[in-house]
Structure formats: C-alpha cells, structure tokens
Amino acid sequence: MNFRLSEEQEAFRELARDFARREIAPVAAAYDEREEFPWEVVQKAHRAGLMNLEVPEEYGGPGLGPLEVALIAEELAVGCAGIATTLLGNGLALLPILLFGTAEQKERFLPEFCAEPRLAAFCLTEPSAGSDIAAVSTTARREGSEYVLEGVKTFITNGGVASLYTVVAATDRKRGARGLSLFVVPAGTPGLSTGKKERKLGQRASDTREVIFEGVRVPEENRLGREGHGFQMALATLERARVGVAAIAVGVARAALDAARAYARQRVQFGQPIIGHQAVQLMLADMAMGVETARLLTWRAAWAFAQSEPGAEMLSAMAKCYASDVAMRVATDAVQVFGGYGYMRDYPVEKYLRDAKLLQIYEGTNQIQRLMIARRL
Incomplete structure (x- = not known):
C-alpha cells in the first residue's frame, strides 16, 4: 500500500495551498464579517484552474478524479470553508450532467463554465x-x-x-x-x-x-x-459529492489545529508557554489524531469512487460524517485552547467553529449518514 501522492497530485495540492494562502486567507474574515459574496476570489480561482475540477478536458476542464478534488478541497477550506463551498459548488451542481447527461447535453452545458467564471x-x-x-x-x-x-x-x-x-x-x-x-x-x-x-x-x-x-x-x-429516475440520480450525486464535504471538513479541522498549536506555543501562563502543560498537550494530541484519521478516511472514500469500487457510497457517508464531527470537535477544542480570546471575533477560531457546524448538516445530516451506514452493514 502506497500513500505517496503522484507528482501531478502534489502539484495540484500545492497550487490550491498557495492560492488559499495568497487569495483566500487574507480576505476570509472580511467576507465573513460583511456576509459578502467573494466574486473577486471566484474570478481568480477560475483563472487558476481551481473550479469545475471534474469536467473532462474535452469540455475545457481539467478532468480530475475524486482524490485530486479532495486534495484541492482540503487546501481551499484551510483558507475559508465558505469560500471553498462557493468554489466547489459547481462540482455538486454539474455532477448530474457529468454522470447522467447525454453527449449533446454535456457539450451544450459544460464548456461555458470552463470558458469563463460561472456558477x-x-x-x-x-x-x-x-x-x-x-x-x-x-x-x-x-x-x-x-x-x-x-x-x-x-x-x-x-x-x-x-x-x-x-x-x-x-x-x-x-x-x-x-x-x-x-x-x-x-x-x-x-x-x-x-x-x-x-x-x-x-x-x-x-x-x-x-x-x-x-x-x-x-x-x-x-x-x-x-423520467422518474431523479431520485436515484440525486442520491448518486450526493454520495459522490460527500467526499468533497469530508475534505472541506478536514481543511477546517487542520486550520483550527494549526491556530491552536501556534497560540499554545506563544501564550504564557504559570511561567511557561501553555503547550508545555500536559492538559493542553493532550487536547492537541487528540486534535491531531482526528485530523489525520479524517483525512485517511476521506482519501479512502475518494479512491473507492476513482476505482468504481462497490460500497464507495458507504465510505463517502462514513467520511462525511466522521470528518465533519472531527471538524466540529477540533474547532471547539481550539476555542478552548485560546480560552477567553477564542470566544472573541478578533481571533480566527470562533469562525472555524461556526463554519464547521454546517458540515454536519448539509448534503445529508450526520444522523442520516449513520442510518445509511447501518443499513449497509
């Protein structure tokens, strides 16, 4: 078993990581505060090739697979989950056309999204x-x-x-x-x-x-x-798209962990940085384990879809449910590490907490995911 990414996958991940660092993270708090739609970021993401990720090359897209999409989604979500959801929304909305559209429908609807920034x-x-x-x-x-x-x-x-x-x-x-x-x-x-x-x-x-x-x-x-096949098509769309939600959750959890770890290293109490106190160390250790295991399950689900593996839909339900629960838990613990400052809007962790909550709800609540998993056991 080889967990090493290919050079192309590493390149896509680095592209998304650099974009999130330069174009999303610096403006995330302002867009959140104003509840403003990030059109400028959308335009930049389109130019960078970070939208319409699964659209095949013949229609102007990059034609990426589920694992590559997960890698990019995680990096974008480190910058901002709300902006990541916007940029990746085309993936959900165009997926039914990709999965069930005729050649004529694909040719009619897909190229325009790759030619210019559209949602x-x-x-x-x-x-x-x-x-x-x-x-x-x-x-x-x-x-x-x-x-x-x-x-x-x-x-x-x-x-x-x-x-x-x-x-x-x-x-x-x-x-x-x-x-x-x-x-x-x-x-x-x-x-x-x-x-x-x-x-x-x-x-x-x-x-x-x-x-x-x-x-x-x-x-x-x-x-x-x-006609009459919409239910199955909607389910198939959501089952595949949930891998992207799981990846966004991993990104939020990772951002919260990074912020908590950095703060714990510089915040001094009782004569030393709080990262030297065992109680804080244990919290950070649990947070780190959550991020790593959530990413592994997300990659496993993405790989299953890439290989058309039977049971991929159950793995995507597991990944979405587990990763979003991890994101909520890690973000909550990050606020706790920050203490009173974590509750203030001047610091980033309260936003991670607010953003994480929606991941447990949209594209199928986590309670529904657990029911789906149980019925397939």
Whole structure:
C-alpha cells in the first residue's frame, strides 16, 4: 500500500495551498464579517484552474478524479470553508450532467463554465423536504415537448449567483421517490427567481437562498436521464459529492489545529508557554489524531469512487460524517485552547467553529449518514 501522492497530485495540492494562502486567507474574515459574496476570489480561482475540477478536458476542464478534488478541497477550506463551498459548488451542481447527461447535453452545458467564471446550483432541498428527498413537492408538469416547473427550493448554495440550476422535481407525485426527475434550467428562464439571501451562523461568504419556480418552462431535451429516475440520480450525486464535504471538513479541522498549536506555543501562563502543560498537550494530541484519521478516511472514500469500487457510497457517508464531527470537535477544542480570546471575533477560531457546524448538516445530516451506514452493514 502506497500513500505517496503522484507528482501531478502534489502539484495540484500545492497550487490550491498557495492560492488559499495568497487569495483566500487574507480576505476570509472580511467576507465573513460583511456576509459578502467573494466574486473577486471566484474570478481568480477560475483563472487558476481551481473550479469545475471534474469536467473532462474535452469540455475545457481539467478532468480530475475524486482524490485530486479532495486534495484541492482540503487546501481551499484551510483558507475559508465558505469560500471553498462557493468554489466547489459547481462540482455538486454539474455532477448530474457529468454522470447522467447525454453527449449533446454535456457539450451544450459544460464548456461555458470552463470558458469563463460561472456558477451553478443544485436545487434539491425544500421547506418540507430536507433529508426526506422523496417528499419533494416541486412539480414538473408535462405539456407537449416541455415541462412546466412549479415550486420553491430552499438553502440553495450559489442560489442567487448561478447561471445554471440542476433541479429535482416531481413528474408524478403519486409515485413518490419513483416519480422524481432531474432538469437543467438556465438562469434567466421566465418564471425563475430567487428569494432573500439567508443570514447564516457560519460559511457567510457562501450565497444561500431560496430559488423559486413559477411556471418555468423547460424543454424536454433539458431533462437528465429518464423520467422518474431523479431520485436515484440525486442520491448518486450526493454520495459522490460527500467526499468533497469530508475534505472541506478536514481543511477546517487542520486550520483550527494549526491556530491552536501556534497560540499554545506563544501564550504564557504559570511561567511557561501553555503547550508545555500536559492538559493542553493532550487536547492537541487528540486534535491531531482526528485530523489525520479524517483525512485517511476521506482519501479512502475518494479512491473507492476513482476505482468504481462497490460500497464507495458507504465510505463517502462514513467520511462525511466522521470528518465533519472531527471538524466540529477540533474547532471547539481550539476555542478552548485560546480560552477567553477564542470566544472573541478578533481571533480566527470562533469562525472555524461556526463554519464547521454546517458540515454536519448539509448534503445529508450526520444522523442520516449513520442510518445509511447501518443499513449497509
């Protein structure tokens, strides 16, 4: 077994690490404080080749695999989880097209994202349909060669800044999960609008809001896969995308550990730096073990998808659940190492704590991940 990365993988990781250090970390606190969308960072990331990572070269993308995406996601999240979520949001939204789109659909939708900075949004969650995908109430009524979409999606990443939306809607409400289908809807389509930007606890640089469909007409050629197969396609999309969430969690945990370790070396109490006190040493040791084990499980899940290994979906659930729990625990402990200063917004660790919490919730709550794992044992 060889854990050594290839030269190409090391190069991508170093590219992302350098970008996060130069372009994300210096502005992360300001974007968080103002709850402002980081368009300038998006443009720079696109020029650097750090977006649309899995889009094949034939459509203008780098054509990276799941492990390379995980390496990049971790580094970007060290800079800021909210900005990383924004930059990686295209990966989630375009993934259904990559997995289930026809050659014509890929050629029609993908190249524009690689040619210029554009964002996409994956529209699944609704006010009454979160973990329960089968409860989706947005409808897609067939009228001739078109579908008419009606409904409201909520908590949609990149919702107010996207140029393309992949939408899960019910073509037959009576069939429940078997009545869902998946559609691609360009921004600007009549009847498509967005609601207010949500004011969030963390990941504030990410644009999160309602997306509203009122008589939105979508041509039949914008449906992905067969009618009624949307549930399976949405699950497959989330199962693969959760590796990226796990990698973001590793990045947040690593950033929190680095900050706590640096602070413990310079903070003096009882005549010595607090890193010399055993109580602090034990906390840092547990934090370091969490970061390393979370990264290993994330890499294992990424490798499983790269190899099309049976059971990859269970590994991605494990990685997302475990890594996000680690991120929350490490960030909490980092605040504790900082003591009272950790609770102040002048220091970075309170942001890591706020950002980490969302990782336990989006793309499937950790309780749902545990249920999925248990059912596959």
